[in-house]
Amino acid sequence: MKPDLRALTRPELEAALTALGEKPVHAAAVYLAVHRLGAADLAALPGVPPRVTAALSPAYSLSTLPVPAETQVSCDGTRKILFRFHDGAPAECVVLPAKDRVIACLSSQSGCDCGCTFCATGALGLRRSLTPQEIIAQFEACLREAGEISSIVFMGMGEPFLNWENVKRAVRLLSDSRGRHFPQVKMTVSTVGVIPVIEELTASDLRVRLAVSVVAADEETRARLAPMEKKYPLRRVLEAVRAYCRARKAAVMFEYILFPGVNDRPSDSALLAGLVRDIPCRVNLIPYNPPGGPGGETPRVKAFQLELIEAGVRTYLRVERGADIAAACGQLAAKNKEPRG
Ligand code: SF4
Known part of the structure; x- marks a missing residue:
């Protein structure tokens, strides 16, 4: 199972981007999209360059936040x-x-x-x-x-x-x-x-x-x-x-x-x-x-x-x-x- 992007802290996200050959500076935008803008689709993170989402997609998943019953x-x-x-x-x-x-x-x-x-x-x-x-x-x-x-x-x-x-x-x-x-x-x-x-x-x-x-x-x-x-x-x-x-x-x-x-x-x-x-x-x-x-x-x-x-x-x-x-x-x-x- 791919690791969930939603559970990564920002330093971990920076390290992940670096390992994928991307600039760690993009971690801020990814983080904002996931944790503040409520993004639910890893392929379409608002404000994140498509090249970065394309690099993340094969290695990570993005879980849907549970909703109350x-x-x-x-x-x-x-x-x-x-x-x-x-x-x-x-x-x-x-x-x-x-x-x-x-x-x-x-x-x-x-x-x-x-x-x-x-x-x-x-x-x-x-x-x-x-x-x-x-x-x-x-x-x-x-x-x-x-x-x-x-x-x-x-x-x-x-x-x-x-x-x-x-x-x-x-x-x-x-x-x-x-x-x-x-x-x-x-x-x-x-x-x-x-x-x-x-x-x-x-x-x-x-x-x-x-x-x-x-x-x-x-x-x-x-x-x-x-x-x-x-x-x-x-x-x-x-x-x-x-x-x-x-x-x-x-x-x-x-x-x-x-x-x-x-x-x-x-x-x-x-x-x-x-x-x-x-x-x-x-x-x-x-x-x-x-x-x-x-x-x-x-x-x-x-x-x-x-x-x-x-x-x-x-x-x-x-x-x-x-x-x-x-x-x-x-x-x-x-x-x-x-x-x-
Ligand atoms: S008060 Fe209740 S929830 Fe808190 S530690 Fe004790 S058993 Fe657990």
């Missing part, structure tokens, strides 16, 4: 977009319009094998990781729905750091100045704590922001809710996060879903504050929304926030969106069905 609209304006890729693998992305911005929440995998007990995606298991093209297709679908996207979060289905090569490639493709030119600093990648990839990100030239899902501050509860704790304990994850913040001179975002009676007690807020106080961070508190509801804010949510603030931790209470279409945090669970013939 279905879109659901929430009463609060949130839109959930469902894809079924060529092999039937499902994935969902979400458009979250806020007062002054629009967030695109993208999936990195179809399903997930991390097994977090509170997460509808985790209950599906892993079907497979998504390709860079499938990740980009989600962004393009969100862009078509919203007209404009202010920021991207990799917080949909899957653990992005367990599909890091493809997520990284999608980040490079989306941020290229001849493509969508989407700033890397406006992309946030969320992990439940894959330490080697946090370390790799720290050392890399990527400017994406890091978010870490804390789940619970005590080891026992965390291991019960997020089995990844056994492989990458939170305290070691936080060491890697400290190194990231020092090297990047950046802050990290901690995500903390509040499970009533499980991790929302005063002792939990005290433990959490003790763990993160010395880290430049913001803690996003998310009231738990079980799949099928009811969930949302309990009296402890505001109290928990206040306890963290009083302990000196910057804290933000996230207003959950799209619960009526199961688009809220932890609810994405496109069923693993094959498309109907």
